[in-house]
Amino acid sequence: MRTLSILAFLVAALIVSAAAGILVGAVAIGPGDVLAALFGSNDVNGTIIRELRLPRVLGAALVGGSLATAGALLQGLLRNPLADPFVTGTSAGATLAAVAAIVLGLAAPLVPLAAFAGALVTVTLVWRLARLGGGTTVLTVLLAGVVLTSFAGAVVTFLLVSSDRLALQLRAVLGWLQGGVSVISWPELGVAAVIVAVGLGSALVLAHRVDAYAFGEETAATLGVDPDRTTTAVLGATALLSGAAVALAGLVGFVGLVIPHALRFVIGATHRRLVPASFLAGAAALVLADLGSRTLIAPAELPVGAITGLVGAPFFLALLVRSRRIVV
Amino acid sequence: MTTLATTSVTASYGPRVVLRDCSFSLGSGEIVAVVGPNGAGKSTLLRVLAGLLRPAAGAVALDGHDVATMSRSALARRIAVVPQIFDTLFPFTVREVVTLGRTARLGAFGRASANDLAAVDRAIDELELGPLASRRIDRLSGGERQRAVLAMALAQESDVLLLDEPTVHLDPGHQLATLGLLRDLAARRQLAVCAVLHDLNLASTFASRIVAIADGRIVRDGTPLEVIHSDLVRAVFGEGLEVVARDGHPAVLPSVPQTVPKRP
Numbered sequence: 001m002r003t004l005s006i007l008a009f010l011v012a013a014l015i016v017s018a019a020a021g022i023l024v025g026a027v028a029i030g031p032g033d034v035l036a037a038l039f040g041s042n043d044v045n046g047t048i049i050r051e052l053r054l055p056r057v058l059g060a061a062l063v064g065g066s067l068a069t070a071g072a073l074l075q076g077l078l079r080n081p082l083a084d085p086f087v088t089g090t091s092a093g094a095t096l097a098a099v100a101a102i103v104l105g106l107a108a109p110l111v112p113l114a115a116f117a118g119a120l121v122t123v124t125l126v127w128r129l130a131r132l133g134g135g136t137t138v139l140t141v142l143l144a145g146v147v148l149t150s151f152a153g154a155v156v157t158f159l160l161v162s163s164d165r166l167a168l169q170l171r172a173v174l175g176w177l178q179g180g181v182s183v184i185s186w187p188e189l190g191v192a193a194v195i196v197a198v199g200l201g202s203a204l205v206l207a208h209r210v211d212a213y214a215f216g217e218e219t220a221a222t223l224g225v226d227p228d229r230t231t232t233a234v235l236g237a238t239a240l241l242s243g244a245a246v247a248l249a250g251l252v253g254f255v256g257l258v259i260p261h262a263l264r265f266v267i268g269a270t271h272r273r274l275v276p277a278s279f280l281a282g283a284a285a286l287v288l289a290d291l292g293s294r295t296l297i298a299p300a301e302l303p304v305g306a307i308t309g310l311v312g313a314p315f316f317l318a319l320l321v322r323s324r325r326i327v328v
Numbered sequence: 329m330t331t332l333a334t335t336s337v338t339a340s341y342g343p344r345v346v347l348r349d350c351s352f353s354l355g356s357g358e359i360v361a362v363v364g365p366n367g368a369g370k371s372t373l374l375r376v377l378a379g380l381l382r383p384a385a386g387a388v389a390l391d392g393h394d395v396a397t398m399s400r401s402a403l404a405r406r407i408a409v410v411p412q413i414f415d416t417l418f419p420f421t422v423r424e425v426v427t428l429g430r431t432a433r434l435g436a437f438g439r440a441s442a443n444d445l446a447a448v449d450r451a452i453d454e455l456e457l458g459p460l461a462s463r464r465i466d467r468l469s470g471g472e473r474q475r476a477v478l479a480m481a482l483a484q485e486s487d488v489l490l491l492d493e494p495t496v497h498l499d500p501g502h503q504l505a506t507l508g509l510l511r512d513l514a515a516r517r518q519l520a521v522c523a524v525l526h527d528l529n530l531a532s533t534f535a536s537r538i539v540a541i542a543d544g545r546i547v548r549d550g551t552p553l554e555v556i557h558s559d560l561v562r563a564v565f566g567e568g569l570e571v572v573a574r575d576g577h578p579a580v581l582p583s584v585p586q587t588v589p590k591r592p
Contacts, residue, residue: 075418076418079417079418080417081417081418204437205436205437207437207438208431208434208437208438209431209438211420211424211428211431211438212428212431214418214420214425214428215411215413215428215477216411218380218411219409219411220431221380221400222378222380222400222403222404222407222408222409222411223404223428223429223431223432223484224400224401224403224404224405224431224432224433224484225400225401225431225432226399226400226401227400264418264419265419268419268420268421268424269418269419269420269424270420270424272437272438
């Protein structure tokens with residue numbers, strides 16, 4: 001079974017990258033001490049591993065997996081290889097809602113829910129705009145994404161400058177806006193994990209219906225998919241996944257674009273296989289990107305969004321050039 | 329025996345009325361060609377038959393059941409629509425595309441049962457797609473792609489097959505092959521087939537019945553001989569076409585111009 005071996009390989013890749021993410025860091029801690037720390041030694045190493053590296057690695061995995069899965073769903077639904085939560089402005093909408101929640105002083109666990117709501121509103125808007133464009137949605141989606149991202153960015157700047165509450169934690173908020181998984185706490189992780197689990201579960205259930213969109217919404221309907229219900233459910237799952245990712249890490253670009261696209265050439269376009277593969281590969285990729293972000297210019301740290309941007313943006317351009325034939 | 333029928337259907341897109349008072353029925357084993365000028369409402373009639381467009385007045389019934397009350401999934405088991413395909417963006421294989429025809433019947437998480445796999449194999453065999461089954465659909469020729477999409481519709485194992493200009497991107501040889509295949513399939517599977525066709529000659533050769541639409545109304549419904557004659561062709565498509573009989577089949581040709589242009 002080719003599919004199973006690819007999935008097994010991705011699981012192994014995720015485990016290896018997670019191990020590397022836990023082992024490598026500013027403070028050198030040997031493998032033996034790491035194991036001891038994981039199982040509860042109470043020295044400094046234990047604190048570093050349990051309170052810093054482990055949540056960070058798990059957070060990066062959740063963020064990467066969620067973004068890649070959301071990207072796979074969006075690309076399938078919009079029939080657009082250039083769609084992902086970042087490019088469509090969905091992440092920006094989630095960011096805006098999350099920042100607004102912080103400004104309003106909502107309790108921390110409500111921030112991911114606000115991010116989800118922001119993502120849902122934005123992704124629904126993108127879907128509506130894409131449908132206005134008729135058959136060729138590729139450019140419309142990109143343009144809608146540009147507009148929504150700029151708008152959300154403008155409002156976030158306004159909130160940042162005008163709010164006393166945010167000014168106090170400006171540095172943290174700015175780091176988050178650039179996309180970072182450096183300060184993730186266990187309670188945040190818990191809330192996000194539940195949201196991601198629901199989003200991923202829905203994605204797996206919906207996957208074969210997303211296949212039916214390959215020839216457009218109307219053909220999906222004649223193949224037996226209720227287009228309104230399915231579209232709503234897929235947009236909802238996308239919003240859950242992108243909302244959770246944004247709540248944990250802010251704006252991390254291009255993971256959702258690159259991972260599903262690259263995987264299609266290995267595992268095929270069928271979403272029943274693409275969705276789980278995207279989650280695993282996205283998780284592994286972002287754990288590695290995060291590892292890079294804290295070791296490349298150590299002891300300083302890059303935001304992980306800078307790493308994904310460095311790799312993702314050229315990839316996006318290449319894809320844009322290649323798909324011009326189809327876009328125009 | 330299946331019957332798909334419209335009674336006094338009026339359909340519109342917003343304020344624009346596209347079909348007026350259309351009554352029409354389609355039965356098992358029949359191939360009905362819908363012909364008419366651009367914008368006459370042919371594709372709209374097909375969309376109404378498929379339950380994709382709710383009529384503003386009148387009703388569509390499948391064996392007496394109102395299509396509007398049936399779920400998409402129930403409809404997909406009875407009515408298959410062959411879409412017009414220009415480009416697919418994703419590397420689906422031919423077998424995966426054909427399997428899409430089983431969407432309404434797949435189990436949880438898209439699991440295919442033995443029945444599903446058998447239906448897919450059968451459709452692939454019938455359209456002689458075996459050697460292409462694991463090829464990517466975006467790498468096939470237009471004719472091969474058309475066959476793959478037809479196989480997808482066959483895999484639905486429906487009673488009714490609706491096609492919107494199935495020959496539009498094909499060269500004359502492939503047009504004949506596709507319609508010949510359709511005729512065999514309609515006979516073998518006792519399908520009720522309705523196809524929008526632009527080419528009157530193909531319609532008159534392959535259809536058991538022709539429905540001519542002009543300006544949203546059905547102006548004639550009958551055998552090719554009854555429908556394709558000079559008066560109707562002129563009335564519906566305008567001047568400049570003439571109908572000649574050929575072995576009992578009407579054929580439509582451009583009239584020979586009074587003055588044949590000479591080479592300069």
